[in-house]
Amino acid sequence: MALALGGYFGGASSTVTNTLINVQDWFSSRFVALxxxxxxxxxxxxxxxxxxxxxxxxxxxxxQVIQLxxxxxxxxxxxxxxxxxxxxxxxxxxxxxxxxxxxxxxLHYVIxxxxxxxxxxxxxxxxxxxxxxxRVDAVIADAARVQLITDSVSRVNVRLQNAEEEASLxxxxxxxxxxxxxxxxANIETGDLVLTSGLGGGxxxxxIVGQIVNVRSRDFDLFQRATVQPVVDFNRLQxxxxxxxxxxxxxxxxVPAQ
Amino acid sequence: xxxLIAVPVIVLAVILQSSIVSRITLLSGYADLPLIMxxxxxxxxxxxxxxxxxxxxxxxxxxxxGVPWVVPLAGYVAVVALAKVLQLRVWxxxxxxxxxxxxxxTIVIDTLVFASIRFSGASISLQDAFGLQTLPRILLNLxxxxxxxxxxRDLAHWAYPSLEVE
Numbered sequence: 001m002a003l004a005l006g007g008y009f010g011g012a013s014s015t016v017t018n019t020l021i022n023v024q025d026w027f028s029s030r031f032v033a034l035x036x037x038x039x040x041x042x043x044x045x046x047x048x049x050x051x052x053x054x055x056x057x058x059x060x061x062x063x064q065v066i067q068l069x070x071x072x073x074x075x076x077x078x079x080x081x082x083x084x085x086x087x088x089x090x091x092x093x094x095x096x097x098x099x100x101x102x103x104x105x106x107l108h109y110v111i112x113x114x115x116x117x118x119x120x121x122x123x124x125x126x127x128x129x130x131x132x133x134x135r136v137d138a139v140i141a142d143a144a145r146v147q148l149i150t151d152s153v154s155r156v157n158v159r160l161q162n163a164e165e166e167a168s169l170x171x172x173x174x175x176x177x178x179x180x181x182x183x184x185x186a187n188i189e190t191g192d193l194v195l196t197s198g199l200g201g202g203x204x205x206x207x208i209v210g211q212i213v214n215v216r217s218r219d220f221d222l223f224q225r226a227t228v229q230p231v232v233d234f235n236r237l238q239x240x241x242x243x244x245x246x247x248x249x250x251x252x253x254x255v256p257a258q
Numbered sequence: 259x260x261x262l263i264a265v266p267v268i269v270l271a272v273i274l275q276s277s278i279v280s281r282i283t284l285l286s287g288y289a290d291l292p293l294i295m296x297x298x299x300x301x302x303x304x305x306x307x308x309x310x311x312x313x314x315x316x317x318x319x320x321x322x323x324g325v326p327w328v329v330p331l332a333g334y335v336a337v338v339a340l341a342k343v344l345q346l347r348v349w350x351x352x353x354x355x356x357x358x359x360x361x362x363x364t365i366v367i368d369t370l371v372f373a374s375i376r377f378s379g380a381s382i383s384l385q386d387a388f389g390l391q392t393l394p395r396i397l398l399n400l401x402x403x404x405x406x407x408x409x410x411r412d413l414a415h416w417a418y419p420s421l422e423v424e
Binding site: 101102111151172174175235 | 287330380383
């Protein structure tokens with residue numbers, strides 16, 4: 001004991017200890033290997049379950065991302081409409097969702113989910129934050145039909161911002177809109193902005209309609225014609241604003257009978 | 259009772275037409291689901307309510323559409339009349355009759371709508387209307403006519419089972 005404590009058996013004890021440690025290491029490594037082999041199938045099952053759960057979670061999160069993206073899009077749209085309405089405090093707006101289109105492709109009408117119960121009346125102008133959409137053509141209690149400015153029967157009195165000239169905006173069955181009745185001496189160019197003039201009482205003045213993209217001027221014509229690119233994308237109409245404090249004026253009794 | 263099945267089917271068809279089908283465009287045209295549905299219903303041999311369906315569908319479409327209500331009403335009634343004539347002549351080939359009535363029905367209704375728009379004062383080009391709207395519409399209606407005919411045939415079998423036994 002005294003020799004051992006004195007370190008005289010150090011070499012022998014270390015040899016024995018190393019041997020024992022190596023043996024224990026051998027047993028331990030073999031046990032762990034055996035344990036891995038025995039527990040491996042259970043882990044694969046667990047992993048598969050976890051993988052399945054994670055895949056479900058990923059699918060749920062992807063669905064949430066899509067939903068949130070839609071909400072962000074709607075929020076941006078509504079924010080733009082709110083900004084638009086704040087920029088024009090003189091008007092009172094009623095927001096409405098576009099829920100349908102005319103069953104016939106020859107007519108350019110949309111159905112909105114606001115009607116007479118919400119104060120919508122026939123003739124009220126309809127806009128988006130981008131510009132003029134059209135006007136209410138028919139109303140029932142909870143829905144209304146809006147005639148777009150691209151409709152072939154639609155007529156909008158407009159003015160050209162740069163040229164300060166009046167003209168008439170006419171739709172077509174294909175959805176193209178053209179400016180007619182532009183005086184021959186009017187100096188109009190591509191890119192000129194087209195605004196409502198307010199003449200005729202059908203629309204309030206200074207609503208943006210579109211830009212001129214093409215001018216056709218021939219010497220033998222009485223008037224020039226121009227093609228207009230509307231600022232509103234009518235294929236992607238989702239939410240519109242009805243100007244509810246505008247009362248259209250019916251000037252038909254003042255028009256002389258032909 | 260079996261006549262009442264027309265109400266939900268017609269309402270559903272017009273809602274689908276206004277909310278979904280009218281957004282699926284080819285050039286400037288889109289399919290006419292109520293027209294195809296009424297045509298397929300009128301071609302079913304055991305069905306005796308095709309005229310009622312035409313009147314109900316025409317009235318509902320006329321209520322929603324900006325076109326005068328009498329135009330779709332007259333159009334759908336004319337389509338049923340055409341279907342009845344075709345049914346007598348090509349009764350052994352119902353799909354051929356379905357394609358024929360889709361083609362003729364589209365032309366009839368589009369002609370009526372076109373005439374009413376011209377009558378209301380719009381100066382529209384016949385060439386544009388035919389090339390950009392009627393032709394794509396005919397193609398889409400022909401494509402749509404196959405599944406719609408199958409659905410309406412099953413509906414007719416379900417609504418008129420007793421006559422099938424005879």
